[in-house]
Amino acid sequence: MNVLPLMVALPLGMGFLIPMVSRKNRRTADVLGNLATLSLLIMSLYLFKIGNQIYFMGGWKPPLGINLVLDGLSAFFLLIVNLVAFIVTLYSVDYMEVYTSKLRYYSLFLLMLAGMNGVVLTGDIFNLFVFLEIAVISAYALVGFGTEAEELEASFKYLVLGTVSSIFILLGIGFLYSLTGTLNLADIGSKISGISAGHAFWFVVILFIFGFGLKAALVPFHAWLPDAHPSAPAPISAVLSGLLIKTLGIYPFLRIFYNIFGFPLLETRFIPQILMFLGGASMLTGALLALVQNDVKRMFAYSSVSNIGYIVIAFSLGTPLGIMAALLHTFVHATSKALLFLTAGSLEYRLETRNIKKMGGLMEKMPITGISGNIGFLSLAGIPPLAGFWSKLFIILALLDAGRLGWAIFTILVSVLTLGYYLRMNRYVFFGPLKKNLQRIKESPVFMTASMLILSLITVFLGVILIPHLRSIVLDPAVRSLINGTKYISMVMGG
Amino acid sequence: MEYILSFVLLMIGLYCVTTKKNIVKIIIGLNIMEYAINLFLILIGYRQGGIAPIRTPDMSLAYFLRYSVDPLPQALVVTSIVIGFGVLALSVSMAIRIYERYGTFDINEIKRLKG
Amino acid sequence: MLSLVLWLLALPFLGAIVSLIFPVRKGWREAVAFLATLYAFILAMKMVVKPPFFFSVPIFSPLGFGFDLRTSTLSSFLVLFVALIGFLTTIYSIVYYRGREREKEFYAYLLGSVGASIGVLLANNFILFIFFWGLLLLFLYGLTSLGSLSSASHAMTVVGGADLLLLLGILILMNLTGTGRMSGFSPVLLKGGLPVAAFFLLVAGSLGKAGAFPFHSWIPRVSEDVPVPVMALLPASLDKLLGIYLLYRISFDFFSLRVGSGISQALMFIGSLTIMGGVLLALIQKNFKKLLSYHAVSQVGYMVLGIGSGIPLAVAGGLFHMINNSIYKSSLFLGGGAVEKRTGTAELEKLGGLGSLMPVTFVTFLIAAFSISGIPPFNGFFSKWMIYQGLVELGNQGIRTWIIWLVAAIFGSALTLASFIKVLHSVFLGKGKDFGNRIKEVHWSMWLPMVVLASLCVIFGIFAYPLIINVFLGPVVSLPSPAQWIGWWSPTLTTYLIIVGFILGGIIYLLSKGVKYRTTGSYIGGEKVGKDMDFSGVQFYKTLQEWKNFNRIYKFLGSKLTDFYAWLKDLGKFFSRILYIFLDRLVDYIWQGVAALCRVGGRILSLLHTGILPTYLTWGLVGMLILLLLMLGR
Structure with a gap:
């Protein structure tokens, strides 16, 4: 049986099923939601075994029908998405008890998951847009899920900026269609090489940089993120920061620029240069802003802006090493940042505040939360044996390898800033004297701590992905599918 | 010429979103932008004096191919309208909730999240 | 051999994990730490006698990254010392640290830093090396955080900053040599911008670890509140061993340092500056832990x-001094810790007369203090003597600046002696302070490590050549035979002379036994010693001040003299202030400046995020417009 359509259909169907069947028994929603994400995780692991595969929807061969394409890159992103999604649903079991409507939460969450899986799998550019909209509209709703004033405000800002960017993406798709007369990604790729790079083509590229750049929260398109990510419920913040900005922002960049437009575009040096500058600006701005935040989640959100900058800088190098470093950092940031947001959620759950000045000495009172938080921040601050060290090291090595000494030094300096703001956070929250009013704080409930522990273990041992054997299964195919650029086209069109 | 018209419409929508203070007007601006894009998509597939892309049994294939407009953009527009509708519904319901909480529609007053 | 090396590497980490997780019952943690370090020490002894060894598993070949290990004569000898110091510190801590808070973490970090140090010494791959190096930083942070968090982050920033420079240097060096291995390439010539930049970045990293100027300020800072075993383990010995080992590797394995070149002069300048600066700042300290830590800085010089x-x-000589330093400096810190444990203070003014109450501590401290001051026949003298001879040799080769460095080194040694006389006087000699009956010798498990270290001071001093120089350092540095040394110092002969002196003294003492004598209280100038005559080592200048009241006849002269003295004192204060700002706190100020700049930048950016949606939208649109214009103008 072909599991590719299931990756999208299962969460989509489950998303509608859950509110219908579990009105009577609250636990049914928990069980079904977790079952869905667990089976998705298992399937995404299984996908590594079957290698490249194409599924033609309704049996229509490209370029006519819509197809789902699985290659190394898709499999890699699917693994990240479904791994984090599973842990987050586990976490939600206890955490979402505070909110009134768990059913709608699961429903929206699974819709968002379906959208993300669809974006990663689809081989059709308009279909990509549709999945992207499914994911992002659920995200708007989830950001405003608490319907408090700030949450609505953040949600509305996100909605307006997100819709404007979606409109520009759609405009770009329209232009591409008028240039090539097709919507199939591979077909566009094969036809675009024949078209001389006129102004219309470059306009499309700029539109995509704006559109996907806004979804990925690159500076100066980042302003919605520090509002939206902290306002959502903690598990959703984890998914937004850990997954959404990458699957809706970074993945389309990679897919379209490497596989579809191919290397001629990258060899002009113009687009890579622009992307590197945007990435550098994101890195620095995010880190500086994170340094002065007092709200835990807002600080993590700015840190996401900064980390997206690292990823963009690394992949816009275009070297195999740079791409590998970018993908590795994507994975590391997904798990570490999700872990941090879950930790922040656990703090908020018990303390009912997010202000770090009101915390202190919580390491004793909430040991598991403390350890998870420390693992997350040490990883992102790039402290050795943790995963974040390796990805940052490879980013710096890739920059040096490409002869960008200045950028390498800049990256190192920014990572010092990163260390600085995480140390500051750590000092205020977990160490230092215990505040008087916090004497009675207990550790969070079991599902929350369990999911945090699982994610911490993954974050600690993610470095093993670099061991040759594992790397040849997980990372290398993804890198190869980007480096071999237009091979994607022949794979889809030939199959 | 028609393309320019849809661009003018897009710019009007963008102007509305960026400069208007009332969030209802901002939502309207978003919709104007969406419809500008829909118009643009339709225009891509349009040809002068074309017929609807429905092949009736008495129509020869050559005739159909020669005169019918491109059906694909129309399919896109239908989907796009649905998406636009979803966004509209969500944003309007959100606007109502925001009015409940803030007591105003002025976007410049809705700025509790900053820094 | 492979299993031996791997065990040696893994054992401390295993111990760390076990002591962090498992034992809840009293005493188990100590037992785990004790056994782990003991076994590591035994393994290290086994390794020393084995021939050099290579081992390599490539992990990521395009980058030259792999799990490469290597033992050499020097590194396995240093591993032995790391294990020894770790073992002794553990024994010392068993009683010293009992009942303190965060005991679990203490042993875990202690074992972890021993393991990481062994890893640094055995690594033969730059990335593996920086991995262990960074791990050590982490454990340093953990251990210093046992004292106070603010000093821990101080240490973390300074050492972390130096590590960062090291990382940069390593990256450039890997680019230059095209390999990730730490051996097997011919030394890079120090010509052109990039090699020199890499050299200085690497040197900055090694000096940061060793705590030389200008990366030293964290050592005195943490010494105040960190438990003493930590000081004895990390800043006093492990950090020095690793930092100087790296400096040696950089100067002769990675690059080829030429005698008399500008870079060599720069290094010697840093060295002399560290000697003088450290010792001058040590002289004025009133807390003996701080004083010892400034000496820890000075000795690096x-x-x-x-x-x-x-x-x-x-x-x-430098390498030998590094080993000696780790012996006597650990011993000094441990002795200081013993004093502090019994009296509860480290302020010199509050101590005194402990020599007869804590004889073992006193004798070991005395030996270590003589050793650090370079008094023959202890080990510190031998290594310093080798350095002096080397500097004279430098003069013979026509390098004019030799005299400056030699004077700095000898002068620094003299000042070290001066400051230790102050310590010895204030703590062990002098008039006893009123401590009640609490003061007695510390538990044997605390004085045993001190005795071992003190006897090492003596052994290494007397048998320096046959035991250390000939066996371990000779093969590394292709040394000339003793006959060609400019001033061959034979410690054995001297020791014989000293022993003969002792015997003669003993005979005289025995002969004089028959002579009658009476005992009386101590007196000065015919007066019995009263409370008002009591002075501590830190109060030397007080006598000068009181002199004026003491003798009114010399009022005129006296006032002049006090004025002059005050003037001199102000001048001294001024200089030490300058010294403090420009040497002691320079790196701190730079860090603070950069940090403040970052905060201001963050604040400004934060103010820009006003929360108004149209502004955000405008940013995005303007950004896109700029991209469009760039595209058109391309």
Whole structure:
């Protein structure tokens, strides 16, 4: 049986099923939601075994029908998405008890998951847009899920900026269609090489940089993120920061620029240069802003802006090493940042505040939360044996390898800033004297701590992905599918 | 010429979103932008004096191919309208909730999240 | 051999994990730490006698990254010392640390830093090396955080900053040599911008670890509140061993440092500056832990000076001094800890007369203090003597600046002695303070490590050549035979002379036994010693001040003299202020400045995020417009 359509259909169907069947028994929603994400995780692991595969929807061969394409890159992103999604649903079991409507939460969450899986799998550019909209509209709703004033405000800002960017993406798709007369990604790729790079083509590229750049929260398109990510419920913040900005922002960049437009575009040096500058600006701005935040989640959100900058800088190098470093950092940031947001959620759950000045000495009172938080921040601050060290090291090595000494030094300096703001956070929250009013704080409930522990273990041992054997299964195919650029086209069109 | 018209419409929508203070007007601006894009998509597939892309049994294939407009953009527009509708519904319901909480529609007053 | 090396590497980490997780019952943690370090020490002894060894598993070949290990004569000898110091510190801590808070973490970090140090010494791959190096930083942070968090982050920023420079240097060096291995390439010539930049970045990293100027300020800072075993383990010995080992590797394995080149002069300048600066700042300290830590800084200067000169004899001296330093400095810190444990204070003014109450501590401290001050026949003298000879040799080769470095080194040694006389006087001699009956000798498990270290001071001093120089350092640094040394110092002969002196003294003492004598209280100038005559080592200048009241006849002269003294004192204060700002706190100020700049930048950016949606939208649209214009103008 072909599991590719299931990756999208299962969460989509489950998303509608859950509110219908579990009105009577609250636990049914928990069980079904977790079952869905667990089976998705298992399937995404299984996908590594079957290698490249194409599924033609309704049996229509490209370029006519819509197809789902699985290659190394898709499999890699699917693994990240479904791994984090599973842990987050586990976490939600206890955490979402505070909110009134768990059913709608699961429903929206699974819709968002379906959208993300669809974006990663689809081989059709308009279909990509549709999945992207499914994911992002659920995200708007989830950001405003608490319907408090700030949450609505953040949600509305996100909605307006997100819709404007979606409109520009759609405009770009329209232009591409008028240039090539097709919507199939591979077909566009094969036809675009024949078209001389006129102004219309470059306009499309700029539109995509704006559109996907806004979804990925690159500076100066980042302003919605520090509002939206902290306002959502903690598990959703984890998914937004850990997954959404990458699957809706970074993945389309990679897919379209490497596989579809191919290397001629990258060899002009113009687009890579622009992307590197945007990435550098994101890195620095995010880190500086994170340094002065007092709200835990807002600080993590700015840190996401900064980390997206690292990823963009690394992949816009275009070297195999740079791409590998970018993908590795994507994975590391997904798990570490999700872990941090879950930790922040656990703090908020018990303390009912997010202000770090009101915390202190919580390491004793909430040991598991403390350890998870420390693992997350040490990883992102790039402290050795943790995963974040390796990805940052490879980013710096890739920059040096490409002869960008200045950028390498800049990256190192920014990572010092990163260390600085995480140390500051750590000092205020977990160490230092215990505040008087916090004497009675207990550790969070079991599902929350369990999911945090699982994610911490993954974050600690993610470095093993670099061991040759594992790397040849997980990372290398993804890198190869980007480096071999237009091979994607022949794979889809030939199959 | 028609393309320019849809661009003018897009710019009007963008102007509305960026400069208007009332969030209802901002939502309207978003919709104007969406419809500008829909118009643009339709225009891509349009040809002068074309017929609807429905092949009736008495129509020869050559005739159909020669005169019918491109059906694909129309399919896109239908989907796009649905998406636009979803966004509209969500944003309007959100606007109502925001009015409940803030007591105003002025976007410049809705700025509790900053820094 | 492979299993031996791997065990040696893994054992401390295993111990760390076990002591962090498992034992809840009293005493188990100590037992785990004790056994782990003991076994590591035994393994290290086994390794020393084995021939050099290579081992390599490539992990990521395009980058030259792999799990490469290597033992050499020097590194396995240093591993032995790391294990020894770790073992002794553990024994010492069993009683010292009992019942303190965060005991679990203490042993875990202690074992972890021993393991990481062994890893640094055995690594033969730059990335593996920086991995262990960074791990050590982490454990340093953990251990210093046992004292106070603010001093821990101080240490973390300074050492972390130096590590960052090291990382940069390593990256450039890997680019230059095209390999990730730490051996097997011919030394890079120090010509052109990039090699020199890499050299200085790497040196900055090694000096940061060793705590030389200008990366030293964290050592005195943490010494105040960190438990003493931590000081004895990390800043006093492990950090020095690793930092100077790296400096040696940089200067002669990675790059080829030429005698008399500008870079060599720069290194020697840093060395001399560290000697003088450290010792001058040590002189004015009133807290003996702080004083010891400034000496820990000062001593690094000798090693940097010796290695920086490039003369084989001085290089061997520098390496030998590094080993000696870790012995006597640990011993000093442990002795200080013993005093502090019993009296509860480290302020010199509050101590005194402990020599008869804590005889073992006193004797070991005395030996270590003589050793650090370079008094023959202890080990510190031998290594310093080698460095001096190397510097004279430098003069013979026509390098004019030799005299400056030699004077700095000897002068620094003299000042070290001066400051230790102050310590010895204030703590062990002098008039006893009123401590009640609490003061007695510390538990044997605390004095045993001190005794071991003190006897090492003596052994290494007397048998320096046959035991250390000939066996371990000779092969590394291709040393000339003793006959060619400019001033061959035979410690054995001297020791015989000293022993003969002792015997003669003993005979005289025995002969005089028959002579009658009476005992009486101590008196000064015919007066019995009263409370008002009591003075501590830190109060020397007080006598000068009181002199005026004491003798009114010399009022005129006296006032002049006090004025002059005050003037001198102000001048001294001024200089030490300058010294403090420009040497002691320079790196701190730079850090603070950069940090403040970052905060201001963050604040400004934060103010820009006003929360108004149209502004955000405008940013995005303007950004896109700029991209469009760029595209058109391309």
